Amino acid sequence: MKVTWDIFCTVVDNYGDIGVTWRLARQLAAEHNLAVRLWVDDLGAFVRLCPSAAAAAPMQWQQGVEVRQWPAQWPAEAVGQVVIGAFACQLPHGLEQAMAAQPAPPLWLNLDYLSAEPWVEGCHGLPSPQANGLRKMFFFPGFTERTGGLLREASLLARREAFDAEARNGFLLALGVEVEAGARLISLFAYENPQLGSWLDALAVDPCPTHLLVPHGRILGDLGHWLGEAQLAVGAVHRRGALTVQVLPFVSQDDYDRLLWCCDFNAVRGEDSFVRAQWAGAPLLWHIYIQEENAHWEKLEAFLALYRQGLSEAAGHALTGLWRAWNMDRPMAEAWQALQPHWQEISAHARHWRAAQAAQPDLATKLVQFYRNSL
Template sequence: MPEKKTRWDIFCTVVDNFGDIGVTWRLSRQLVAEHGIAVRLWVDDLRAFERMCPEIDIHTSQQWQQGVEVRHWASDWQPVEAADVVIAAFACQLPGAYMDAMAEREKTPLWMNLDYLSAEGWVVGCHGLPSVKYRHVQKFFFFPGFQKGTGGLLRESGLLERRRTFQQSPEMQREFLQGLGINPAQGAQLISLFAYENTGLASWLDAMAGDTMPTHLLVPEGRILGDVERWLGVDGLKAGALHVCDALTVQVLPFVRQDQYDHLLWCCDFNAVRGEDSFVRAQWAGRPLLWHIYQQEEDIHLDKLEAFLALYVNGLSETAREAISGLWRAWNAGDNMAGHWQSTRKHWPELQKHAETWCLEQASQADLAAALVQFYVNWI
């Protein structure tokens, strides 16, 4: 293990509101708590950060939160000494003066580009390879992933044990839900919905409203609210809003801390998630899920979607595989969801068991923070 005083700098530009900062904030805290590393997290948008860490002072350029030194990455960059390990999250461009500081260090730092999560086959071949150089400082590719030969997924020590304890305790779940003002009807299925704008939502809400099973849909504040408003025929949905439409109850939740969001996912029978951070956390929940992947130009995101599906549906029966794959594809195309949802519901027990199996398979690999530390140990 590296010595306790090893210093790491992690740079994050907030592109998609919460995904980038969500990943880097989790990673920073874990490196401090589990590996004894001194971490500076450089963030260019403290307002987005404040949503998941309300203690953040958006007017302070340097502060400590949960053992992490948080620095505001401002346009008027002030020179600082480069760290032992430098992580550019999601290919963000480091300040020129900082790159000079890396090159001027007596001991060259390890410089890594922590890339976006992907299940595509080429990731295994590129993980850990050298990238560009700045003067004599070499940058390396570091890819999170789902297969051996990648950097794995963010997973704190003891996470699955805490999740199992929580899911096996109806009292703990009831207390948590009531703390958010959630009181589902007896026998109602709980579904969380965190997604980008989606034209397929109305058909899915129609299907749930017309179902024989009652559904309590929990919608954290976010980009999908506009589509929910249109379906309900209301304006200005805010946290606390509750609407009942036949078998469907829709409830808007406030944006919560990361640990509270984990508990929300653990409570739900099915989780619709988006981007990267919530996508990974839904997999650790061990429950069936629906992923809204971040849209990219020329639809290259659909290749990433198919690459993940090819791995995820392994072990499912052919009909269950077709049902969940059809649901994911329809959702990401903004197509009609009704038939796909009904097909998915028919395979519920198999999909529940499969979600837990997938979770355990992923947990058998090294977690992302541990893999980064091991890469540094091997490098030095």
């Protein structure tokens, strides 16, 4: 009998929560021979990432995973041997009682948000005793050996390596993208940002032509304001100076990976696309999820302190300046121009960082090992 894992996801905002849990569920089922049930409270968001799914189905099978509609109350069925509450979500009513009633209570894990902050290493794997006698364990993804690692399928880097120029051209043509010779290809997936205009102004006058690919999302309002267009249709192409802007449809996770592989620079947001851009091995710009009282700045600085190790002082300063400008509402033009002399160095650094992260066990593997050690 396969071991059953129940993963619970509340879609709070955007697609980061469901993006992470859907990738994790697929990998646990495909690579670790587990029976995985993914419980989602907003199947409409799930369909955006998995177009073959049905938004109204209370139960369906997708890519080896049993996807279930989040129940108002836990149904009368067996609890899995592992229960994961993603990102501190509240479990369905009655589930904790069902867990406590088991002869051998399941391993209860809180899969937390990704962070490079130093305190994460000390909290990873710690228990939190509950009033009902259960123990909830904290599991932190991260970038160091003493954390839970990053999501990475076993075949990911091999597929990335096999994605050659011919595959790249075919993928872009299927999206209706034709890039002029010598143009730099950039992807942009971000939250609303008032500094978008200053960055686009810089790209428009840059000596190097740029083709900017913008998947459908929240940044389109700011992009339309800069272009003077109230509505930006998918597939529309706009040109201003050296800059070509093209709006893409919202694509599946696998196609988004390929889009990142195609590009010379990737501006990403949140958690899921942030990690996938690192596996793409190209320079990137992270738009971190905004928190009250700018608490997200500490997380940004913690990652920058880690990521810039190995860069020259000048390149590290330029990269840090760009990320701070994008996330702290500062003009982007000067920061973008300051990065250009270091392009080759930051490109090589992105590949070195990918290799260093790939040398560590991935998140799914560490979760499975954590479960085995708990038996």
